[in-house]
Amino acid sequence: MTALLGIDLGTSSVKALLVGERDNVLAEASASLAVSRPRPLWSEQDPDDWWRATEAALDRLATSRPQMLADVAGIGLSGQMLGVTLLDERDRPLRPAILWNDGRANQECRELERLVPDFAEIVGCRAMAGFPAPKLRWLRRHEPERLDQARVILLPKDVVRLRLTGETATDAADGSATLLMRTQDGVWDPPLLAASGVRREQLPRIVRSTQIAGELRPDWSLRWRLPARTPVFGGAGDNMCGAVGAGVAGPRQACISLGTSGVYVRSDSRFLPAQGGGMHTHRHAVEGLFLQNGCILSAGAALNWVALLIGETDVGGGILDEVEAAGISPSETPVFTPYLAGERTPHDNPALTAAFSGLTLSTTRLHLVQSVLEGTALALGDCHRALAVAGSAVDRVRLVGGGSRSRLWASLIASEIGTPLELPGTRA
Numbered sequence: 001m002t003a004l005l006g007i008d009l010g011t012s013s014v015k016a017l018l019v020g021e022r023d024n025v026l027a028e029a030s031a032s033l034a035v036s037r038p039r040p041l042w043s044e045q046d047p048d049d050w051w052r053a054t055e056a057a058l059d060r061l062a063t064s065r066p067q068m069l070a071d072v073a074g075i076g077l078s079g080q081m082l083g084v085t086l087l088d089e090r091d092r093p094l095r096p097a098i099l100w101n102d103g104r105a106n107q108e109c110r111e112l113e114r115l116v117p118d119f120a121e122i123v124g125c126r127a128m129a130g131f132p133a134p135k136l137r138w139l140r141r142h143e144p145e146r147l148d149q150a151r152v153i154l155l156p157k158d159v160v161r162l163r164l165t166g167e168t169a170t171d172a173a174d175g176s177a178t179l180l181m182r183t184q185d186g187v188w189d190p191p192l193l194a195a196s197g198v199r200r201e202q203l204p205r206i207v208r209s210t211q212i213a214g215e216l217r218p219d220w221s222l223r224w225r226l227p228a229r230t231p232v233f234g235g236a237g238d239n240m241c242g243a244v245g246a247g248v249a250g251p252r253q254a255c256i257s258l259g260t261s262g263v264y265v266r267s268d269s270r271f272l273p274a275q276g277g278g279m280h281t282h283r284h285a286v287e288g289l290f291l292q293n294g295c296i297l298s299a300g301a302a303l304n305w306v307a308l309l310i311g312e313t314d315v316g317g318g319i320l321d322e323v324e325a326a327g328i329s330p331s332e333t334p335v336f337t338p339y340l341a342g343e344r345t346p347h348d349n350p351a352l353t354a355a356f357s358g359l360t361l362s363t364t365r366l367h368l369v370q371s372v373l374e375g376t377a378l379a380l381g382d383c384h385r386a387l388a389v390a391g392s393a394v395d396r397v398r399l400v401g402g403g404s405r406s407r408l409w410a411s412l413i414a415s416e417i418g419t420p421l422e423l424p425g426t427r428a
Helices: 049-062 066-070 106-115 119-123 132-141 143-148 154-164 170-174 191-196 218-224 238-245 301-308 320-325 364-389 409-418
Strands: 003-009 012-021 025-032 074-078 085-087 152-154 169-171 204-205 211-217 231-233 253-260 263-269 280-283 290-296 335-337 354-359 397-402
Touching: 003 049, 003 066, 003 154, 012 049, 012 074, 025 049, 049 066, 049 218, 066 074, 066 132, 074 154, 074 238, 085 154, 106 119, 106 132, 106 191, 119 191, 132 143, 152 154, 152 263, 154 211, 154 231, 154 238, 169 170, 170 204, 211 238, 238 253, 238 263, 238 280, 238 290, 263 364, 280 320, 290 364, 301 364, 320 364, 320 409, 335 364, 364 409, 397 409
Parallel strands: 003 074, 074 231, 169 204, 253 397
Antiparallel strands: 003 012, 012 025, 085 152, 211 231, 253 263, 263 290, 280 290, 335 354
C-alpha cells in the first residue's frame, strides 16, 4: 500500500505523519521543541533542535512502522511560518532563528513602509514585527556581520528540506509571507530586498507547493528505510497546509486553526491586500488562490501557560474535561485578554500584554482555565470581524488543530463569531 510522509515543524514539536491513499492516518510520531525568550519581545529557537526533533520523530516511525516507511511515495513539508534562519557556507546556523511571535522589529516596520511606499499593495499587508522583512532589517542594523556571513536565509521548514535533500528552496505560499515577494507574481522583489538589507543570492529558489523540490539523500534513505530518491515536495506554511487539510480549496471557504496561535483564514481567487488591522494576505498552497489571514498570537500557548500556572500537566484531556464537566457559567469567570506575546489581529502591537480582570475569592483554577478559553474565543471574534470589514464573506468555517478536540472551546468560538463551525464528523 502506497503511503505519503508528512513532516510538520511546529513551534512546540515536530510531527511526522504517515498517510494512506484515502487520506487516512496510518501512523504518527512527534518530538518536542522549546522556545527561548532571552529578552523582552524576543522569541527564538535553535535550528539544530528542529533537525534533532525531526530525526527523533522519524526514528520512532522507522522503529514502529518500518514496512510503511518502505512504501512511502513522497514527502511533504509543513511548518511554522515567518521564522528567519541564517546559515553559513557549511549550512550551519549563524545565530538562533527569530520566530513568528518575536516582536523586536517594530521600528523597522515603519521604516520599510517609508522606503517602499506601495508596500502593502506589493506584499499583501502592512509591515508587522513578526514577519521576516522587518526582522532582516533589524539584523542589518544590529548584527550586520552575521547577516553578511549568511550564505542562505531560510524559513523553518526549508531548513528541514535542506537537511533532507541538500537543496535550498522554498514554496511560493510560505515565501509570500516573508514580505520580500511580489505576492501576485510569486517572485522576489528587488526593492523589498534592498530595503530589508539582503541580497538576492541569499534567498532560495521558489517552487510550487506541489512541485518536487529535491530527493531524499541516500544516507537518510538507509537510516529510515525509505525508498531511494524519495521525492520531497515544495509543501507550504502551516496555515496554508492546515487550510488544505480543512478542505479550504476554493473561493469563499474558511477555517480556524487552534494551535500555539489561533489563525482564521479565508480563501479567494482575488489578491486582496490588507491595509491594516493586523490582517495579511498571502498565496495559498492551492494554485490560483490567495488566503486572507487573521491571527491571535496566543491560543494553545495561553492554555498551556495557564495549565502550568495552576500545576496541570494534562492539558489535552484532564483539565479541559474537568472544566467542561463543571458547567461553569461565563458570568462567573474572570475576563482574560490573551495578549501574552503581544497581538497581531486586529491590534498589530507586539507590546500588548495579557490580563485577568474580575477575580474574586470565589475564583478557582477551573474558572481561570475557562476564562482563557473564553478570552481566546473573543480574540478570534476580533479576527472574524476584521475579515468582515475587509468584505470577506464566507460560505463555511471549519475548525482544525489540537484545540478543536475541545467541544467547549469550539462552542465558545462558534457563539462568538455567530457562525456554525464544521468539525470532523460533527458541528459546534
